[in-house]
Amino acid sequence: MGCALIALVVVGCRTPPRPAEPPRIPKASTVEELAAAIGADAKRSDREPDAKIRAELAAEANNDAAACLGREPQAAACLYGHAIALGLEARAHPTRAGELLNAMLGSLADAEAVDPSYDEAGPARVRALVLIRAPGWPLGPGDAETGLVAARRAATLRPQYPPNLLALAEALAKTGDSNGARQNYEHARALAQALPAGTDRDGWLREADEALLRQSDR
8 A cells, every 4th residue: 555645746637527426435344454445445546537536536545544543543554544545635635735745644654653664664655755746835745855764764664665665766866866766766676576477566667667767868
């Protein structure tokens, strides 16, 4: 969970609207099931070009996050899921993005305090992506230097997880360290290449390849 939020401050393309569906009401579920449902909504949102559908997915994720926090308010899975849901809402409602992203960062900090290793160091990784991609003050909470610190935490906690190296590479590029960025993109690519084939692996390889190509064009 969490990789879908890379695009949370980007307004997606629009397609003809589909019929609206009411937000899904969470069934009686475990914390793990609710967290998985939020992650599934995040992945769907990342691939969804229709703004109305993204708004519906954000509403579903927020319902699941509220249900999760109602069951275990101090569980890392619920705090992290709440942060992911806020990120989806920020993307769906850009006029409120600054407020929602600040709340998202707060929930990520709470999740990291409970379990910094959750979702392969997800709280620090997602925090880094928000900080390096969001606009800075007064429009948003963006802060590339603070994002780099968070990315280094994630990479230190889980150095073999490709998304952590991708986040670190992006943070290094944003803060002007092109050599460090290239090395980490290459390292992330090598780690992903060694994994079994799959959708996630293919996405990580594509992200690394595209970033390395951009660097070579400069």
